[in-house]
Amino acid sequence: MAGKTELRRDRLRETLLEIAERRIAENxxxxxxxxxxxxxxxxxVGAIYNIFKDMDALVAxxxxxxxxxxxRAVAEAFAKNAEAGTPKRQLVLLGRTYLAFVVENPLLWSAIFEQSARLGKEFAEKREAENTRLVGHIVRPLKVLLPGAGEExxxxxxxxxxxxxxxxxxxxxxxRFLAESPKEAEEQIVFIVEAFCDGAALQKG
Amino acid sequence: MAGKTELRRDRLRETLLEIAERRIAENxxxxxxxxxxxxxxxxxVGAIYNIFKDMDALVAxxxxxxxxxxxRAVAEAFAKNAEAGTPKRQLVLLGRTYLAFVVENPLLWSAIFEQSARLGKEFAEKREAENTRLVGHIVRPLKVLLPGAGEExxxxxxxxxxxxxxxxxxxxxxxRFLAESPKEAEEQIVFIVEAFCDGAALQKG
DNA sequence: TCACAACTTTGAACGACGTTCAAGATGGTT
DNA sequence: AACCATCTTGAACGTCGTTCAAAGTTGTGA
Structure with a gap:
């Protein structure tokens, strides 16, 4: 065992994912x-199905x-600014980081949500772990902002x-598919997150 | 002119839209x-294409x-509560109304965004007028909340x-496709909108 | 080294899709 | 009634994801 076949499989798997990523990023x-x-x-064509159950599995x-x-991008942004800055600044930074990622990877990012929308809830639930990690980064500054609030x-x-x-x-x-308004989106994020932080701080403390 | 053909066309157009609406609402x-x-x-099948350019036009x-x-639902909710209540209460109500509509028409509502996502920006721009009307309902209470802010x-x-x-x-x-969490979504909306209002009010007087 | 069983890879074929368009039915007008 | 324009029809086209019998490889034991 552990021979050529497995190697070829792994290489093909990698190749397929790379091509898919490039094609989706472009088109x-x-x-x-x-x-x-x-x-x-x-x-x-059949070879794809030796590695992935179907095209959805590949895209997934x-x-x-x-x-x-x-x-990773969010974690890095947070790591750089975890010590310095108020919770408000940190949360705004996280929002900005999210937006920046989307601006740089618009079609790859939207593939995530288009697929989730298409495949419905039982599929989306599989992605819950990933979402929870992402949301985890928000919880930390939030803890400082709302010291009285429980985990839930x-x-x-x-x-x-x-x-x-x-x-x-x-x-x-x-x-506007890409061109016109990352600037406006950024303004909106800053406004909402800041107003939210100010308001939330009022509520609890 | 003005004869049977036109009548049949109109009836078929109506029939097609009704069937499409029911089928999408269900499946x-x-x-x-x-x-x-x-x-x-x-x-x-060809008859559909006599009336609509393609299936996307029908769904649109x-x-x-x-x-x-x-x-209409939003306008009614607003009309009922326009006089009474603070801007904060009104904005929360609008959010709740939006959520309620989605809970009652989940698949019809998501058809709007699935299609926009699929067809890209030049299509989405056509819907801009509708969105502007919807957003218009938010502007009114916001004017009270932020008396200093300009139109833009x-x-x-x-x-x-x-x-x-x-x-x-x-x-x-x-x-969770439908079942589990309209309650949680409602809590989230209330929290965000209220915090936003409190924070925004702080910023501008 | 070779034969053989197990496994992998192949691509033509399948069914379903949106869409088209030549041929046939139907409309209004003379 | 005869005629042309117009609408309607559904078989046919090209494309899609997916399948599966046949062909090709691989690893092993004699």
Missing amino acids: GYRALTARELAAEAGCA AMNTRTGARLE RLALVARALFAAVHGIVSLGFQR | GYRALTARELAAEAGCA AMNTRTGARLE RLALVARALFAAVHGIVSLGFQR
Whole structure:
């Protein structure tokens, strides 16, 4: 065992994911077809199905990578500024980081949500772990902002804040596909997050 | 002129939209096929294309109706509570109304955004007028909340607030397709909108 | 070294999709 | 009634994701 076949599989797996990532980054989620993918990878269409259950599984694997990159970007931004700065500044930074990632990877990012929307809840639930990690970064500054709140409350507020920022990014992205308004989206994020922080601080302390 | 053909066209147009609306409400955006639609409407597949340029145009027409219903629901909720209540209460009410509409029309609502996502910016721009009307309802209470702000600033903040609430609804909807969490989504909306209002009021007098 | 069983890879074929368009039915006008 | 314009039809086209019988490889024991 442990022979050529496995090696070829692993290499092909990697190749397929790389091609898929590049194609989607350039032309979007819907522009990826099994035939073109196989042609560029130099394998038969059927070969894809030896490695991935179906095209959705392939895209899901690619989306997991994108999610990991995003999480890394957020973690780094947070690590750089964890000590310095108020919770408010930190939360604004996180929002900005999220937006910056989306501006740089618009089609890869939207592939995540297009697929989730298409495949419904039982699929989206599999991604919950990733989302929880992402939201985890929000919880920390939030703890300082709302010292009285319990874990559950914090998680709810963190999810709400994440969803709010996500909504701004998402609609901003939809309105003008890329060009016109990262600037406005940024203003919106800053306004919402700051107002939220000020208001939340009033409520609890 | 003005004869049978036109009448039949209008009737068929109506029939097609009604069937599409029911089918999507029951089984989702992706479950609508030209063949099934034609079969249920009792016409040939080609007949659909005499009335609509393509299936996207049909769905777009249906989405416009859904948007109009949503706008009406929001307008009514606002009309009932325009006089009484603080801006904060009014904005929370608007958020709740939006959520309630989505809970009652989940698949029709998500058809709007699935299509916009699929067809990209030049399509989404056509829907801008509808969005502006919807956001208009937010501007009014916001004017009271931020008496110093100019029109442009108000529009930006209104869009931000709309996007934030939309994000909460959208992700809440994606996480658990329908069942588990309208309650949590409502809590999140109330929290975000209230905190936002308190914080925003601090910023501007 | 070779034969053989187990496994992998292949690509033509399948069914379903949106869409088209030549041929046939139907409309209003003379 | 005869006619042309217009609408309607559904088989056919190209494309999609996916499958699976056949062909090719691989690793092993005699």
